[in-house]
Structure formats: structure tokens, C-alpha cells
Amino acid sequence: MANDNNNDGSTPNQAGPAPGPWKMGRLLLLVLLVVAGIAWVGQWLWYRHTHVVEDYASVTTDLVTVSSRLPGRLESFSLENGDPLEQGQTVARLYSQPEELELAQRRARVARMEARLAFEQRQIQQSQKQLTGGIANARQQLKTAEADLKVAEVTLEDAEQTWQRAEPLYQSGSLSKQQRDRNYYDLMSARARVETARQQVALRQSELDNAEMGLFTGSPMTLPTPELLEAQNAITLEELEEARADVRKQESLLADMTVTSPASGVVARTFVENGEYLSAGQPILMMYEPDNIWIEARVKETDVRKLAAGQEVKIRVDAWPDRDFSGRIEVIGRSATSQFALIPSSNPSGNFTKITQRIPVRISVEEGDRNLLSPGMMVVVSIASSTAD
Template sequence: MSNTHTNTNTNKTDRMISRITTVVASIVVICLAIWGIRTLLHQWKYEETNDAQVDEYINPVVAKVTGYVESIRFEENQEVKKGDTLVVIDNSEYAAQQQEADAALLNAKAQVSVVQSGVTTSSESAKVYRSQIAAAKAKLRNQEQEYDRYKKLYDAESATRQQMEKVEAALAVARSEYNTAIDAYNAALAKINDARVQQNALEAEIKRREAVVKNRDLTVSYTVITAPYDGKMGRRTIQPGQLIQAGQTLAYIVDWEAGKWVVANFKETQIRHMFIGETASIVVDAFPGKTFTGKIESLSGATGSRFSLLPPDNATGNFVKIAQRIPVRIRLNGNPEELKALSAGMSVNISVSKTRR
């Protein structure tokens, strides 16, 4: 009786385990079927790739002048605003050159004032000589008339030879004074022309000096290096007191104003239905629970391998056909504050609808 009861309980337990196993297996099969169907439907409707990364402009901060680093006003990975001071270079030498250029410009302007004063003086002198010419001309005319009268009297033997010689001498003096006045007037005009030519040369020199001053001002301004746009600083390569050269890279800055995008490398067999302006879904590995969106900006004009340092040459005879990758640039949409969390180089998964236009 006891053995019969034990066998009955065992059979019930086996049947229960069998039922549970069947139910669990059925649930697993159903879940796998649903997952498989959803995966197939998704792959049928979308083109996907995980060969994609977030990208943005990372530009070097470069020195424009040579000098010693006086101070560094940023830390690595610091957020900065456009116009924030990043590095200050000792400007003592450049400031002295700037003062020298300013002094040279003032000197050139002062010389122009002197020349202008000379032009004014020569103009007044020319007026005086012109008046003297008129007076000398009147005196010469009077002496010529006097000479004509005495000549007639002398011919008529009504005047002596002494009187005639005296009149001739006076006429010669009057003619000489007239010619001297004309020469003095012409000399004054020549001085005016010379002064004006000199003034033009000085005005050209002033423009050159002004250009030098502007260049010195720019050089001094270059000793204060500021952030060219809003962004985030990267690794710095300098220390205070270090001698830097013009053109040397001081640090790197991530440009936030230019926005962010994703470069997705799709297989050549995946891009036939893609077009500019199409919406893409983006899942970043660092934020698996959040989906970003973007729009296709452009498709590369060549495969990625063609832009490599050593493009492949299939004319060697050892050819193996491999599906090539086409870089697709996708502009990220969304609030800039939300996109700040995404950094260049982050891996992402991209999904693009196969819907035809």
C-alpha cells in the first residue's frame, strides 16, 4: 500500500515538471519567434550600421607671435566662451616697438606741419615779389619814357651827353630791378612746388607709418590669445615661462558653435535608398536608453578606402571582392545643451529607413 502511494506521488511530480517545462519552452519559443519576426521586420524596413562615430571640429589654438608665456588662463577640459582669455604672452618687446612706431608717426606728422608752414611762407613771399614786379615794371616804363624824351632832346642837341648817359644808367637799373623781381617771384613759386612735392612724400610716409603702427598694434594684440568661439578646451602642451614660436600649437579646442554630426560608414549595398535630408535614428553606446535623431547632410563622393593614405590598387592580380564602406554625414538634431554630453569619437548605432523617395 505504501509503495503504491509513493509511485502515485512520483507520477504527479513528473507530470507537473513536464507541464512546467512545456510551458516554459513554449514561452521561450514564442519570445524567440516574436524577437525574430521583429528583427526581420526591422531589418527589412531599416538600414543599420554600428560602424559610426560622433564627430565635431577640434581645432588647434596657435600662437601668432614668438615670446615667453606669461600666464595660462585655462585648464584642460575647461568650458570656455568666445573671447575668454586663454594665454598671455610677454609683450614688453612688442610694446616698445609699438611706442617707437607711434613716435615715428608723430614725427612724420610734425614734418608735414613744418612743410605746410613753409608753403604758406613761400606763398606770402610770392605775393610780395609779385607786387615788386608791378612796381619795377612801372618804374621801368617810366625810365623808358624818360629815355625816349632825352633821346629826342639829345638828337636835337638840346641835351648833353652827360644827361643822356645818366638816363641810360637809370634805365639799365630799372630793367635789372624788374628782372630781379621776376626771378625772385619764380624762385618763390619753385619753393612752393618743392614744398608741395615734399608734402606729398611726407603724406605717403605718414600712410606707411600708420600701417606700421597698425601692424604693431596687431602684434601686441596677438600676445593675448582668446577663445575663437564657445567650446571646450582639450589637452594643453605649454607651461608658464616657456618660449613659444609663432605658429606653435598651444592647445586644442572643441568647437561647439559648429554643431555635432555623425559619420556613419554604410556598406555600398546599403546606400541605394538614402538621400540628403532623410531622418536617421541614433543610439549612442554611452547612453543606451536614449535615442537621438539626425538628418543626412551628405554622402561621400568616394569610398572611405579611397581617402586613406595608401588607397588600394586592385590591378595587382590579388583581388578579393569586399563590400566597401561609404561615409555618410548625419547632422545631429536637438538641444545644444543635450548634445554637449556627446563627445567626438563616441561609438553609435545608426538606423535609416529604406523608404524610397
């Protein structure tokens, strides 16, 4: 029976070949990959749990708009986007030939007024000399007249005494009638000379009074009195100050026709071409200061509680993924960005859909090459939570 069973054509059951080493390696690699994936996902979830990561962020700066205060045709403009600017550097010039001619005319008027003022001052000096000389002459003539009056009064006194002695002598017969009459006529003549001298003194006093007013007898002043000239000079001085003010006004107008850079920075964008006619206040270009840039992140309102001013922030710039940047939180906004939208959302139907709002957060850039950053570049910020959930 045993032989029959062995010759029936059936083969006994045998065990399959053992798995090869390469199959074990693949299995091990698959297990390692699964474990690594789980670890990476776990680490990613933990990182997300302990950090605020926001990709709704960009490089921001204060853009300064440079414009002309005056209208006019653009005569000189050659700046391009990205050109550096220094504070006070000429940005553009407007056509200014009529204004330059007006300035030259006003300066000529100032020069004419200055010459007139100097001439009037010399006239005042000359008039003062004339007046001083005329007054001195009148005083001298008054002194002469007063001296003549004194002589006449002495002569009169002597004549009166002689007459008083002559009358008794004539009555006693010691003096002739002819001599008596001569003494009488001498007395009358002395009295007349005294009256004439008094009138002359009064006349000279009047001439002195007139001389002090610039009125001279026989030789009038060739110039008005110093008082009148000084009054005229004061008017000229006021007109000169007005002319100088007109010059300063025109110089300011001409200076405004040369547009200069208000600060050092970089041209962000230009808006005009050479030869265009500009309106007052029309933008010429926009510029920014490379040293005055920061990151503005719009963080979900649910994550704001995890942030605090001064927290360190890691920054990854999309344009420079191989460069490291970092900074700190400077300001956490107090209002959602939707409150400042140009077109506010309206809800006339009454239907309401709750949407997570965004809060602006300002982040300084403290480490990294700031020259690589340009306004508008997108970044991703990562901030370690300040509170544990």
C-alpha cells in the same frame, strides 16, 4: 480458484496520480516563453531585414586647431579641457615687451615726422608770403622806373623842340650864343636822362624776374622758394607714410602675439603649458562648436543601396541609453573609408581576401539634447530601408 488468486500476495494494477496544477503551469510558461522567443527572433530578423542597423558610428565634428603664427614664450595660458570659448576671446599671450618697445619707438618716429611735416607746411606759407611781398616790391620799383622813363622822354622831346627853335634864332641873330649853348646842353642832358631811365627800367625788370624766382636784390629770401619747399614736403610726406606703415606692421605683429579664438565653441584638448616656448604654428589647443556636430556611420557597402539622403535615422548613444535622439541622412560617401587610410594596404604576395568595405554616411542630429553629445562618443544608428529586397 477465485479465492486462491486473491490471496497470492499480488496487487491489481492501479492508475497513477493525475498531474498537479503547478506542473501544467510550468509547461504552459515554457510554451509561452518558446513562443515569445520565436516571436522576438522573428521580429528581430524582420527588423534587420527592413532596417539598416550599424554600430560602427560615432559623434563627429570639425575640430579647429588654434596655434600661434609667431614663435615666443607663452606668458599667459589658463584654459582647460571643456572650457567654453567665445569668438575673439583671448586664448593665450606670448611675451611681447621687446615688440611693445619697438612699437613705441615707431610711433615716436611717426609723431616726429608729423611735426616735421607741419613745420615744412608753415615754412611754405611763410616763403609764399616772402615771395609775394618781394615780387610786389619789384613790380612797384619797375612801375616807378617806367614813370621816370616817361618823364625823361617828355623832357627830351621838349629839349629837342627848344633846340630846333634855337638854331634858326641864333643864325638870325635873335638868340645869343650863350643861350644857344645852354639849349644844346639841355638837349644832351635830356638824352642822357632818357638813356639812364631806360637802363633803370631794364634793371627793375630783371629784378622782377629774379624776384619771381626768389632772388631779391639786397635782401635775399630767408627761406627757399615755395616750389623747393613743396618738393621737400612731398618727400617728408612719403617718409611719413612709410613710418605709419611700419607702425601698422608692428601693431599687426603685436596683435599676433595675442592668440584669440576664431569662433565660439568648447576646448576639446590643450597641448601646452604656461611658460613653454612655442614654435611658429605649434598647436595650442583644439576646439569645436557644439552646434556643429553630426553622426558619421560607416555602413557596409552591401547596405548602401538601401539608403537615401533625407531618410530619418534613429540614434542611440551608448553614453545616454535612456535619451532619444534622431536625425536624417545628409550625405552618403562616394568612396570607401579604406581609400583614405594613412597606411594603405599592400598585397605584394598576390593573395587576395575579399573584405566588405565601409562607406561613410553623414547623419544630422535634429532631435535630442545636442549638449549631451561630445565628439568621439559611440552610437548605434537604425535606418529604415528605402528599398524592399
